[in-house]
Amino acid sequence: MDHPQQDYTHYNFDEKYDLDRVPYWFFGAGHTAPGYPHKPLFEWVWVNHCNRGFRYAADKLSLPYSLGLDFRSYHGYELIRCGLPSEKVKKERTPKFRDGMKPILEDFDALWAQAKEELMGYYRELKAFDVENASWFELELLVERLLALDKRMWEIHMYFNCGPGAAYGLFEELCRETLGLDDKHPLFLKLLAGVEHKGTEVDRKLFNLSQRIKELGLVEELSGREKASELFPKLEKSENGRQWLKELNAFLWEDGWRSNLFFEYETSWIEDPTPGIVTLRQFMKTDTFGPDELRPRLEKERKEAEAEILSRVQPEQRDWFKTLMNIAQKYSFQNEDHQYYCEAYCYALTRYLLLKIADRMVAAGTLDDAEDIFFLVPEEIHKGLADPETYRLQHNVNSHKLQWEENKKMVPPPFIGTVSIEEAGRLLFEGREPLLTKVSIGEVVPPKPELKADLVGLCGCSGVAEGTARVVMAPEYLDAVQPGDILVAPSTSGPWTAVFSLLKGVVIDRGGTLSHAAIVGREYGIPVVANVMEGTTKIKSGQRIKVDGNVGAVYILD
Numbered sequence: 001m002d003h004p005q006q007d008y009t010h011y012n013f014d015e016k017y018d019l020d021r022v023p024y025w026f027f028g029a030g031h032t033a034p035g036y037p038h039k040p041l042f043e044w045v046w047v048n049h050c051n052r053g054f055r056y057a058a059d060k061l062s063l064p065y066s067l068g069l070d071f072r073s074y075h076g077y078e079l080i081r082c083g084l085p086s087e088k089v090k091k092e093r094t095p096k097f098r099d100g101m102k103p104i105l106e107d108f109d110a111l112w113a114q115a116k117e118e119l120m121g122y123y124r125e126l127k128a129f130d131v132e133n134a135s136w137f138e139l140e141l142l143v144e145r146l147l148a149l150d151k152r153m154w155e156i157h158m159y160f161n162c163g164p165g166a167a168y169g170l171f172e173e174l175c176r177e178t179l180g181l182d183d184k185h186p187l188f189l190k191l192l193a194g195v196e197h198k199g200t201e202v203d204r205k206l207f208n209l210s211q212r213i214k215e216l217g218l219v220e221e222l223s224g225r226e227k228a229s230e231l232f233p234k235l236e237k238s239e240n241g242r243q244w245l246k247e248l249n250a251f252l253w254e255d256g257w258r259s260n261l262f263f264e265y266e267t268s269w270i271e272d273p274t275p276g277i278v279t280l281r282q283f284m285k286t287d288t289f290g291p292d293e294l295r296p297r298l299e300k301e302r303k304e305a306e307a308e309i310l311s312r313v314q315p316e317q318r319d320w321f322k323t324l325m326n327i328a329q330k331y332s333f334q335n336e337d338h339q340y341y342c343e344a345y346c347y348a349l350t351r352y353l354l355l356k357i358a359d360r361m362v363a364a365g366t367l368d369d370a371e372d373i374f375f376l377v378p379e380e381i382h383k384g385l386a387d388p389e390t391y392r393l394q395h396n397v398n399s400h401k402l403q404w405e406e407n408k409k410m411v412p413p414p415f416i417g418t419v420s421i422e423e424a425g426r427l428l429f430e431g432r433e434p435l436l437t438k439v440s441i442g443e444v445v446p447p448k449p450e451l452k453a454d455l456v457g458l459c460g461c462s463g464v465a466e467g468t469a470r471v472v473m474a475p476e477y478l479d480a481v482q483p484g485d486i487l488v489a490p491s492t493s494g495p496w497t498a499v500f501s502l503l504k505g506v507v508i509d510r511g512g513t514l515s516h517a518a519i520v521g522r523e524y525g526i527p528v529v530a531n532v533m534e535g536t537t538k539i540k541s542g543q544r545i546k547v548d549g550n551v552g553a554v555y556i557l558d
Contacts, residue, residue: 008040008377008400011047013072013079015416024417024424028071028078030440030491030510031263037076037407040400041354042264044377045150046078047071053154057162058083061104062096066431068158076407079416082431104163105323108330112337115156119341122149123257123349131356139357140385146350147378157342164331165434168514171324179312183438183513184459186550190305191325192332192514193461193522194298199336200291200523202255203497206276209244209251210283216240222281225479228273248273257348260475260495262339265374268348271355275495278479282498285483290501291523298525335439335514339494357385364388367397375400434514440491442512442531445552453553455507455535460518460528463549465505466557471541486545488535492517500524505547507535507554521549529554 018025031046032038038046054068067083085093103111126149129142172183181188213222217240222231235241256269256276269276306325313321351374358370366388367373373381375397384393417424425444429437437443448456470485472478475495481487486505489496493516500506500520504527508517511530521528527549535554539545544557 009044009047009073011051011071011073013074013416018072019416019418022070022081023419024415024421024427025072025074025079025081026424026428027074027412027414028080029414032077032412033490034077034411035408036261036264037404038073038078038264039076039374039404040377041374041381043073043076045147046263047073049151049154052151053158054083054162056155057158060100060159061163061166062093062100063162063166064090064093064097066162066433068162069431069433069435074412075410076404077412079412080428082428082433082436084427084431101163101166104167105327108164108327112160112330115160116337116341119153119156119345122152123345126349126353129353131353131360136385136388139360140382142353142357143378143381143385146353150346150350153342153346157338160334160338161435162433164327164334165438166432167324167327168331168434168438169432171321171328174321174324175309178317179309184552186459186462187305187308189459189462189513189522190298190301191309191329192302192519194295194302195329195333197333197336197519198340199333199494199497199520202340202494204289204292205251205255206279206498207283207289209248210280211287212244212247213280213284216244218244219284222277222284228277231277248276252276257352258340258344258494259348262343262347262493265347265351265354268351270348270352275475278476279495279498282478282481282502286501288501290525294523294525298523331434332514333519335516336494336519344494357381361385361388361393366391366393368394372397375404438512438514440512440515441510442515445531445533448551448553451551451553453548454556455529455532455538455554457507457529457532457535457552457554458511458513458518459549459552460506460508460511460513460515460530461521461526461549463505463525463527464547465527466544466546467504469507469539469541469543469545471536471539473536480541486547488539488541488545489517490536491515492520496520500526505529505549507532507539507545507547509533509535 051071058066058068067085070081070083072079175188176182213219221234232245235245252269252273259266259268260275310318310321354373355370358367358373361367361384362370366384376393380393380396384391415421415424442458445457465486467484467486469488470481471488472480473490478499481499481502483502484504487503488507490509491511492508497520506517506521506528508530509532511517515530518528518530527547529547529549529552532554539556546555546557
């Protein structure tokens with residue numbers, strides 16, 4: 001071991017026992033990139049509630065092929081494997097699976113609307129909580145409420161991932177067996193485009209705010225690289241500036257509960273709107289909102305694809321095909337919906353309230369800095385709130401910070417196991433978890449020597465484009481993107497969306513056909529090649545490249 005782990009959680013990886021009956025664990029770089037380990041509080045919440053959410057969904061749906069993903073903490077980084085049921089459990093669950101899926105197949109829209117309203121109800125209630133005038137015991141109860149919300153959020157998240165995801169898998173399997181096409185085929189991909197989702201709705205609001213900058217004559221003020229704290233005092237000096245800030249603040253209070261890093265209690269747009277300003281500056285570079293321009297064509301192509309596929313299916317199979325196709329289409333944008341209603345909103349609001357609690361703990365001398373609360377685990381926070389004028393938590397914070405700083409220096413092994421990495425990969429994907437196969441990791445890409453390509457990957461969106469490569473490793477560097485560029489990135493998420501209106505194409509190292517880049521690429525009608533693994537290391541900014549989304553190939557032209 002590089003250095004001892006602290007016991008933030010009982011989910012700490014133990015090589016002796018965690019490899020005793022499980023032969024592999026993969027490093028989850030998508031959630032904890034090297035150099036970015038979780039802080040103690042988020043790590044505790046993540047491994048406890050995310051693990052539970054998968055178990056909840058697998059049990060409620062009676063999934064016969066998976067117990068859900070399983071996570072361990074490795075010095076603040078994520079290790080992951082897929083739990084596979086025994087033959088006995090498979091036999092018990094298989095006859096129950098259809099009944100478990102029945103609500104999803106018959107009434108998905110109503111179920112999802114109910115779940116969204118449940119979450120938004122919690123958020124509205126918590127946003128109204130008066131932290132400043134609450135008693136210390138009421139603050140303890142608030143912390144418990146936030147933890148309960150996170151637990152419930154993960155139940156909802158995983159139920160609406162695993163259920164519709166199972167339907168998506170069944171539909172793809174039927175298409176493969178009956179029609180000879182999978183979800184990388186251009187016809188299949190047309191089924192998944194031209195659908196409104198929450199991500200598009202919020203991006204449209206941001207685009208409209210960017211156009212208001214032009215209407216109010218504020219382009220010069222907002223075209224620089226100033227942070228919000230430097231920019232806003234200048235805007236306050238003019239009537240138009242104050243009007244625009246009023247509109248921005250209204251947007252932020254409703255939709256600003258998000259950050260550039262979804263998997264940590266990271267500074268949100270509510271606290272510091274600077275990332276939002278960067279997004280608005282990107283939208284200012286265009287006069288049209290791409291998804292709205294393309295929507296009529298994409299909807300027409302989607303309906304034509306639906307009709308073509310159903311026409312090739314035997315009449316007795318059409319109803320079942322149509323049912324699965326409907327849920328598969330809804331699942332194709334579920335990743336964008338749940339990021340808004342689940343992780344982004346929940347984490348941003350939790351951070352917002354915890355900082356208010358921490359401000360009071362600082363005033364009482366329990367903590368030195370409000371940000372220190374994120375270096376405590378729930379038991380330590382409760383201890384401090386029990387008698388804040390007596391207890392001091394600085395020792396706990398300092399000890400955890402030292403460990404976290406050490407964790408930042410290490411690069412976790414990509415794989416820990418007692419079997420070959422190939423066998424481990426087979427076991428990981430045997431559970432058919434869509435978050436792995438379709439979203440975050442993506443399916444294994446077979447060699448394609450006949451393409452003579454520099455990189456091969458998955459077809460995320462059809463089409464061919466040539467342009468200048470722009471390698472961007474994190475959303476804070478998106479201001480480097482210029483119109484006509486081809487984006488090359490490790491992966492993308494919500495904060496990256498604004499630049500898609502400027503791009504000719506996208507290449508990502510990791511991700512599947514339902515990754516953010518693929519979903520948004522289809523809405524903007526640009527070719528996307530996903531899961532190329534080494535795009536950000538092989539391609540340099542400024543090089544001319546060609547992206548062929550029809551076959552999943554990338555060519556470096558110079």
